[in-house]
Amino acid sequence: MGKQSLAKKKRQGLSKWEIIAIPIIIIVAIWSVYSFTQSPTSSSSLTNSVSTTISQSGLAPDLNVPLPVVCSSTSNCPSGLTGQSLTLASFKGKVVLLEFMEPWCPHCQHMAPVLESLYAQYGKQNVVFVSVAGPWNGATASDAANFISQYGGSSWYYVYDSSGTIFSDYGVNSTPTFFILSPNGSVVTTLNGEQTADALSGALTEAGAT
Secondary structure, rough: OOOHHHHHHHHHOOOOOHHHHHHHHHHHHHHHHHHHHHOOOOEOOOOOOOOOOOOOOOEEOOOOOOEEEOOOOOOOOOOOOOEEEHHHHHOOOOOOEEEEEOOOOOHHHHHHHHHHHHHHHOOOEHHHHHHHEEEHHHHHHHHHHHHHHHHOOOOEEEOOOOHHHHHOOOOOOOEOOEEEEEOOEEEEEEOOOOOOOHHHHHHHHHHOEE
8 A cells, every 4th residue: 555545544534433333342341340340249139129228327127026036957847937036126235246148148158157156256245146037039947947057057046037028127138248236226337248257256346245
């Protein structure tokens, strides 16, 4: 190609297809970066998406609704439930580590031994451990009981939220999610996804664990 042809091509600038393609490439690149930054890395999303109802005062929802207690094993009770119940509001005056979990959630399975170690450290003090198992993706009380048998956790309270009401009241849409409540019932810390023992221990101490 001669010098005149090259000079002519430079004067013409970008072709029509180049003008169309460049903005598309930029948009795709921006969307890819955004999608990557929004992807969860250490929690399992639930099939329902709910918004938090925790008040601006920081107080946790007043949960006086009786929640059925999960068996430590289905061999003890085939239904997965003990026939007993408890209310979360009954623990006011103590620090509460409140875990929302699902039996099928791999991140909840990974957290089981971490919670066991924390319970061994704080369970005989002024801290109450409560795990709330939800019904999403077809999870049942029996599934929660089998989870306890396989992964541990029989030392503290496991309850089954059959309707998902408690999950909704706390605005939980991924598991595990942890709420650390102070003795007066306020939410001191909220943590989503897998956590280290040190992170949870620090949150308990901040809430007043002794």
